[in-house]
Amino acid sequence: MTDFSPVVEAGVEHRFGPYGGQYVPETLMPALAELEAAWVAVRDDAAYRAQLGGLLRDFAGRPTPLYLAERLSELAQREIWLKREDLMHTGSHKLNNALGQALLAKHMGKERIIAETGAGQHGVASATACALLNLQCVVYMGAEDIRRQAPNVQRMRMLGAEVVSVEAGARTLKEAVSEAIRDWVTTVATTHYIIGSAVGPAPYPALVRDLQRVIGDEARADLLLRAGRLPDRVIACVGGGSNSIGIFSAFVSDVGVALIGVEAAGAGMDSGRHGAPLTAGGRSGVLHGSLSAVMQDADGQVTEAHSISAGLDYPGSGPQHAYLRDSGRASYVAVEDDDAVKAFKEVTRLEGIIPALETSHALYYALHEDGADSTLDLICLSGRGDKDLAEVIAHDE
């Protein structure tokens, strides 16, 4: 490990090493400045914290449990502890961010919320927060994701959100984010964009991380109390990178703890049909407002990602992850579609927990790859997999 100095304690970073920045149309620049100022003002404000803390506890069900998975531990021959974000209201970690940002929007006096979604979990979380706080909600979702995550589309609509089908490109998460940004360019005076992962122009990557950090803070304190030690490895799946940066953040200065992000290898890294820009390496690039690891061709055209899991089917990555990778503080690996499905079933049968397909990538890695020098793994169980049943059944046929 090189001379790594933690940056996660700092304020609203615009850059993580060379990564990050604000590559957006000029129209949005004042809105980003307004958002940053609002966040800096409320993040230490007692009233905001009390309001958010109360909602996270009583509405959303935090703290989430930390669970020692005995049968997975037996299989892996080491202790496997699961941070149960799947047990949070709406079924994934996404609500931590959506609630925090929706409250922030209220403080800014914005009455219309837009969001993008891939797996539908962030869309459901945003629609839920908006129902609770009486905000108008529009969710952009790729047409292919609307097909493969149908239960979440129904949930969003039932919650009162408008779901807009995006037909461009591969009709998945990348296009949904682009369309949300275009909406925001047009409606910025009245609208707040709740971005769903630790991506986008500054201040979003820092803002989303700060709101997801609760995952790592709770898990670290619980584990110290119950296992009396820190984990050897912290493992989380990486789409844009919000659940992973949320859990990593609490452990970054624990230099003995390995941080491992698991991306989607899709049909295989060699096939080029994957969603693993951090693992693949190569030239960095700009996507959705920040410089980070990006899948692109020689001209700089961003290429399509591929993954069975809609939430990891994204050619970009959060800028702080690119920095953690380059500095050596975290490492990134990728797991293929078939293996993720295998872990999905295994964990369902062994533990009675149906994990999201996104999370199943991290679970496969922990259960079946490497790990000889770990005696205790902490895995972020980022969400539940009810939404994925149809996709897994179809995969088998």
Added chain:
Amino acid sequence: MSKSARDRVAAVPQTGEDRIAAAFALRRGRAALMPYVMGGYPDLPTSLAIGEAYAANGADLIELGVPYSDPLADGPVIHAAGTAALQAGATLAGVLEVGEALARRVPVILMCYVNLVLARGAERFARRLSDAGISGMIVPDLPMHEAGEVRDACHAAQIALIPLVAPTTPDDRLTAIAAEARGFIYVVSVVGTTGERPAFGDHVGGLLARVRKRADVPVALGFGISTPSQAGEAADAGADGVIVASRLIRAVSEADDPAAVAGELVAQLAAGLIR
């Protein structure tokens, strides 16, 4: 334009900035007309023919778009054209060849998203533009405080880096942007993406005046201008130049003979700007 600039124009303009200044100074209408062509749409030869038709029908400058996978500043018409161009096999190299050919007729401004610039490296990119005779570059997703490296590269290659300002841009940013502006300032007429609009708002005259007060380069208005009468109104509101894009791209997408139709539309726009 200052007298010294005029003298430079009288000689053969060497730098992109000078060529742009000359085009504004010698414009035929009340405002310089800058139609937009998407490179490689519907294919490379046709996009060249469209640009040539623009030049033959009254364009003072041409804006050449490079198709991009994720055009965040563009509305549905230009987005779709870019996607079609990429599907038809357009590459950066091919589009720059179109630019090189058009630059022999009128000054060409490249409209290009930042990742394409960074992928090649800002210096190499700017030098390539210079070699092609292209005069300026607009990067819609590169706000001024991120532009340092690209600005230096453009400066070294004598390419004008043309900034955008929006109705949302506050005065202090406007002042800072105007101070760095080269070629002209591109004023975005609406809070929104590119696309045709029935009318541009009353705010435009005030916006142009706010920019003009701070600028020592020409001020051009774009986004949402689609008819000859709108072009005339933009000139009346104080624009030194008008940029027309989505209307022309839509016509191209609907036409059997895109170059002829696009040329005819540009002739009408030029007539709308006649003194």
